[in-house]
Amino acid sequence: xLTIEDLHVNIGDKPVLQGINLEIKKxxxxxxxxxxxxxxxxxxxxxxxxxxxxxxxxxxxFKGEDITQAPMxxxxxxxxxxxxxxxxxxxGLRTRHLVQMCSRKGKVNPELLAGRVNMTxxxxxxxxxxxxxxxxxRSELLQLMAQQPELVLFDEPESGVDMENMQLVGKVARxxxxxxxxxxxxxxxxxxxKARKESTRTAGLIITHTGYILDYVxxxxxxxxxxxHLCCEGRPRDxxxxxxxxxxxxxxxxxN
Amino acid sequence: MSxxxxxxFTFEGLNREAIDDLNTLSQEDKDQxxxxxxxxxxxxxxxxxxxxxxxxxxxxxxxEGVEILDIKDALKKYDGLKEYYWTLVDRDKDxxxxxADGNLHGGYFIRVRAGAKIKDPIQSCLMLKAExxxxxxxxxxxxxxxxxxxxxxxxxxxxxxxAGAHLGISEFFVKKNAxxxxxxxxxxxESVAVRPRSAGVVEEGGKFLSNYVLLKAVxxxxxxxxITMNGANSVARFNSVVVAPRGSHLDLGNRVIMNAPGTRCxxxxxxxxxxxxxxxxxxxxxxxxxSKGHLECQGLILGDGRIWxxxxxxxxxxxxxxxxxxSVGKIAQDEIEYLMARGLDEAEATSTIVRGFLNTDxxxxxxxxxxxxxxxxxxxxxxxxx
Numbered sequence: 001x002l003t004i005e006d007l008h009v010n011i012g013d014k015p016v017l018q019g020i021n022l023e024i025k026k027x028x029x030x031x032x033x034x035x036x037x038x039x040x041x042x043x044x045x046x047x048x049x050x051x052x053x054x055x056x057x058x059x060x061x062f063k064g065e066d067i068t069q070a071p072m073x074x075x076x077x078x079x080x081x082x083x084x085x086x087x088x089x090x091x092g093l094r095t096r097h098l099v100q101m102c103s104r105k106g107k108v109n110p111e112l113l114a115g116r117v118n119m120t121x122x123x124x125x126x127x128x129x130x131x132x133x134x135x136x137x138r139s140e141l142l143q144l145m146a147q148q149p150e151l152v153l154f155d156e157p158e159s160g161v162d163m164e165n166m167q168l169v170g171k172v173a174r175x176x177x178x179x180x181x182x183x184x185x186x187x188x189x190x191x192x193x194k195a196r197k198e199s200t201r202t203a204g205l206i207i208t209h210t211g212y213i214l215d216y217v218x219x220x221x222x223x224x225x226x227x228x229h230l231c232c233e234g235r236p237r238d239x240x241x242x243x244x245x246x247x248x249x250x251x252x253x254x255x256n
Numbered sequence: 257m258s259x260x261x262x263x264x265f266t267f268e269g270l271n272r273e274a275i276d277d278l279n280t281l282s283q284e285d286k287d288q289x290x291x292x293x294x295x296x297x298x299x300x301x302x303x304x305x306x307x308x309x310x311x312x313x314x315x316x317x318x319x320e321g322v323e324i325l326d327i328k329d330a331l332k333k334y335d336g337l338k339e340y341y342w343t344l345v346d347r348d349k350d351x352x353x354x355x356a357d358g359n360l361h362g363g364y365f366i367r368v369r370a371g372a373k374i375k376d377p378i379q380s381c382l383m384l385k386a387e388x389x390x391x392x393x394x395x396x397x398x399x400x401x402x403x404x405x406x407x408x409x410x411x412x413x414x415x416x417x418x419a420g421a422h423l424g425i426s427e428f429f430v431k432k433n434a435x436x437x438x439x440x441x442x443x444x445x446e447s448v449a450v451r452p453r454s455a456g457v458v459e460e461g462g463k464f465l466s467n468y469v470l471l472k473a474v475x476x477x478x479x480x481x482x483i484t485m486n487g488a489n490s491v492a493r494f495n496s497v498v499v500a501p502r503g504s505h506l507d508l509g510n511r512v513i514m515n516a517p518g519t520r521c522x523x524x525x526x527x528x529x530x531x532x533x534x535x536x537x538x539x540x541x542x543x544x545x546x547s548k549g550h551l552e553c554q555g556l557i558l559g560d561g562r563i564w565x566x567x568x569x570x571x572x573x574x575x576x577x578x579x580x581x582x583s584v585g586k587i588a589q590d591e592i593e594y595l596m597a598r599g600l601d602e603a604e605a606t607s608t609i610v611r612g613f614l615n616t617d618x619x620x621x622x623x624x625x626x627x628x629x630x631x632x633x634x635x636x637x638x639x640x641x642x
Contacts, residue, residue: 071596073596076599077599087594088588090594092613098598126612
């Protein structure tokens with residue numbers, strides 16, 4: 001689904017990613033660990049195509065297509081969705097309207113989707129205006145549900161979220177990764193229920209600091225990003241336990 | 257400051273026949289009225305006033321709580337309205353006030369009787385119909401104690417009329433515990449010069465809420481209405497949405513003077529220059545405590561143009577709380593990219609943000625006027641200007 005080959009990224013003159021190689025398969029959930037400033041967010045921004053993140057070497061393939069230089073909206077339309085950490089407020093743009101615009105595949109029911117993330121009363125408010133940390137996460141998930149991406153990029157789904165909200169955010173994040181967008185399943189196909197479930201799963205690339213999100217989602221693989229390099233691949237739980245015990249210092253040794 | 261040569265315009269003799277039924281107007285005139293929020297069938301309106309060139313052609317109330325008159329008739333009926341007429345605006349202020357004083361063509365007198373809560377808006381339109389007409393009007397609004405009303409007033413030029421001058425004096429009196437919502441929509445022409453001179457006074461517990469919308473080109477407009485809050489616990493709020501296409505020169509703003517304890521005010525102006533010039537003034541003076549005022553001037557320059565924001569705060573007592581926020585810039589890149597990450601291309605993202613910026617939902621306008629404004633914004637965006 002997503003293939004990253006020898007990716008080098010600069011912000012201005014400063015290299016932030018130096019030779020990233022990564023493959024995420026269809027429906028697979030991949031967890032990215034790493035200390036502050038290691039380049040995790042930069043990787044997500046570069047994958048989405050934000051201005052200011054310049055690819056100096058390597059390429060990004062999505063569903064076999066080279067999107068290294070593609071504009072953001074093309075990546076989004078191809079099926080990449082992103083949950084923003086600190087989204088901007090847009091005056092006069094109702095959350096409801098944005099949710100409708102997120103769905104290019106056709107009709108969505110904003111009320112129905114909003115009900116699932118407890119955002120009904122926010123539909124007629126300006127997007128992100130005065131939203132708390134937890135409300136931002138819920139609003140981002142609401143937009144992703146409408147967008148129905150095939151790959152979601154989550155930047156720290158647990159940051160700024162209190163325990164009460166975490167449960168809801170975690171559950172809906174899981175729904176999104178399970179491809180459970182409240183769309184009627186295609187019963188005409190010959191696939192078994194299990195196979196159908198597999199085929200609708202959304203791939204995910206999730207950044208986490210605390211690992212709380214692992215309590216909610218089925219993470220398949222994980223890796224540590226350290227100073228612009230990927231290292232230490234393993235099962236996300238194991239990596240998390242390791243970091244908790246030894247910190248990221250181990251990664252330095254591992255790399256050398 | 258730009259100047260207007262009044263000698264170019266005809267200030268004499270452009271009198272018009274009375275119009276009993278606004279439905280008999282030509283479709284083009286009716287369309288112009290609608291742009292200004294005025295519906296010809298007068299449905300869902302409690303009173304109507306229409307001024308064309310030098311005559312008040314239609315003046316009717318459908319609600320006993322509302323008295324609406326041609327100002328000339330009101331001056332006769334109420335013995336010159338000495339307590340009100342020219343008491344807030346200085347008749348000797350400038351050549352425009354002197355012109356209106358010396359040669360009055362009309363204007364509305366609206367009085368909402370004490371305690372009357374008027375549900376449907378009162379509508380008025382001041383229209384320039386003849387080419388090169390100069391129009392002098394003087395409007396007077398009195399909202400008596402405990403009364404509530406919404407006045408929608410539009411100014412426009414008839415279809416095909418290009419040049420004109422509109423000089424308008426307006427004086428507002430919001431009495432104790434009364435509430436006035438005043439919505440003004442301007443649809444002038446590319447060669448029209450406009451000089452409103454307005455002032456109001458709000459008494460104890462009174463509310464003055466003003467909405468202003470200008471989306472069409474106007475050659476030269478200068479106005480700086482001033483509201484004085486003389487009563488304790490009174491409230492004033494101003495919302496403006498203004499666009500200056502190429503050829504427009506706008507010098508506008510709001511001034512609020514808080515002279516009593518417990519007063520609150522808010523001035524919010526959102527302006528877009530697409531080639532024209534906007535001087536966006538704002539002034540809040542606080543001279544009693546407690547008092548709280550906030551001033552906001554947000555400006556976007558799209559393409560080219562000039563936006564000059566001049567926010568002023570003047571506090572003269574310990575304990576006043578005044579703040580302002582001003583910005584002049586372009587559409588923020590992070591907003592564009594946020595929407596592009598949802599699949600909108602750059603043009604879609606930009607127009608969505610501009611439409612949001614110009615959003616007038618907060619004004620609580622009647623549906624038909626809101627639809628007209630939305631339509632105008634779409635037309636504006638469809639043109640090359642944005």
